[in-house]
Amino acid sequence: MLFDSPVLVVNQKAKVFEMVSEYVVRDEAGNQLGAVREVGQSRARKVLRFVSQVDDFLTHRYEIVDSSSGSVVLRVTRPRRFLKANVVISGPDDAEIGRVVQQNVIGKIRFALVAADGTAVGSINAENWRAWDFSVADASGTEVARVTKKWAGLGRELFTTADNYVVSVPSPLDEPLRSIVVASALCIDTALKQDSGGGLR
Numbered sequence: 001m002l003f004d005s006p007v008l009v010v011n012q013k014a015k016v017f018e019m020v021s022e023y024v025v026r027d028e029a030g031n032q033l034g035a036v037r038e039v040g041q042s043r044a045r046k047v048l049r050f051v052s053q054v055d056d057f058l059t060h061r062y063e064i065v066d067s068s069s070g071s072v073v074l075r076v077t078r079p080r081r082f083l084k085a086n087v088v089i090s091g092p093d094d095a096e097i098g099r100v101v102q103q104n105v106i107g108k109i110r111f112a113l114v115a116a117d118g119t120a121v122g123s124i125n126a127e128n129w130r131a132w133d134f135s136v137a138d139a140s141g142t143e144v145a146r147v148t149k150k151w152a153g154l155g156r157e158l159f160t161t162a163d164n165y166v167v168s169v170p171s172p173l174d175e176p177l178r179s180i181v182v183a184s185a186l187c188i189d190t191a192l193k194q195d196s197g198g199g200l201r
Contacts, residue, residue, distance in 0.1 A: 001033045001068050003178060008033065008167040012189050025186060034073070035065045036186050062187055074183045078190075085111070089183040098180040100124065113180050121177045124184060132165055134188065136181055138173075145169040145181050147188055165189070 002008070007028040023036040040061045064074040074097075075090040084102040091097055096116040103110040103123075113122035113136075120139055124147075127133040136145035146168045167185040172178070 001027075002064065002066055002073060003182060005033060006168065006170050008169075008182075008186070010036070010165050010167065010186060010189075012163055012165060023186070023190075032067050034067050036062055036190075037065065038062050038190070060190065062190065064183060064186055074179060076183050076187045078187075087184065087187070089180055091179070097176045097183075100180065100184045111184070113177065113184065115176045115180075121180065124188075134185075136185065138177060144171065144173055144177070145185060147185050 002025065005027045009026045009028065009030075011024045011026070022038065024032060025034045025036065026032050038060060059080050060078045062076040062078075063072045064076065065071065066073045072092045075092065075094065077088045077090070079086060079088070084105060085100070086102065087100040089097045089099065098113060098115045098121065101112045101114055103112055108128075109126040111124040112120060113124065115121050122136065122138045122144070123141075125135045125137065127135055132147065132149035134147035135143050136147065138144050147165060148168070149165050165188075167182075169181065169185075173181060
């Protein structure tokens with residue numbers, strides 16, 4: 001279901017006191033399709049994150065779960081980093097599907113989407129980070145998806161707020177681009193964002 005819906009509404013409100021990110025993913029009618037949850041957090045690690053600004057120096061792991069089956073469909077790993085993000089996207093069997101590699105740190109941020117064999121399959125381009133406008137393109141530069149805080153097709157009850165954003169994928173995509181686009185878009189505020197000192201927020 002996560003791969004079939006042309007519109008995904010992501011509630012990005014984290015469990016602040018537990019220092020664990022857990023997002024709900026719905027379709028445009030409000031039906032829950034899945035969830036994104038951070039895994040591998042020990043008690044000591046949660047305390048460390050709560051009392052210090054160390055996120056960039058820690059490896060973060062996320063699971064994307066399909067609500068209809070309850071099973072993990074994708075895994076996202078963001079290794080510790082310095083300045084640029086490099087995110088690994090894997091299947092439920094941990095086999096690498098591709099990577100999202102940050103290309104620059106100054107100006108409008110751009111991420112390259114790369115298949116496991118090193119082939120460039122697309123890009124994520126920040127049009128305005130503060131306004132949450134991202135264009136996702138395939139290898140030819142054609143837009144195939146969009147991430148935004150506002151989308152006219154949503155009803156009032158799902159109108160985007162500070163805790164929500166919308167992923168629009170109007171046409172079906174082939175693998176591995178489909179999995180890379182869905183995983184990176186659903187984790188764009190966790191695996192790809194920089195901390196408050198990075199100048200992107």
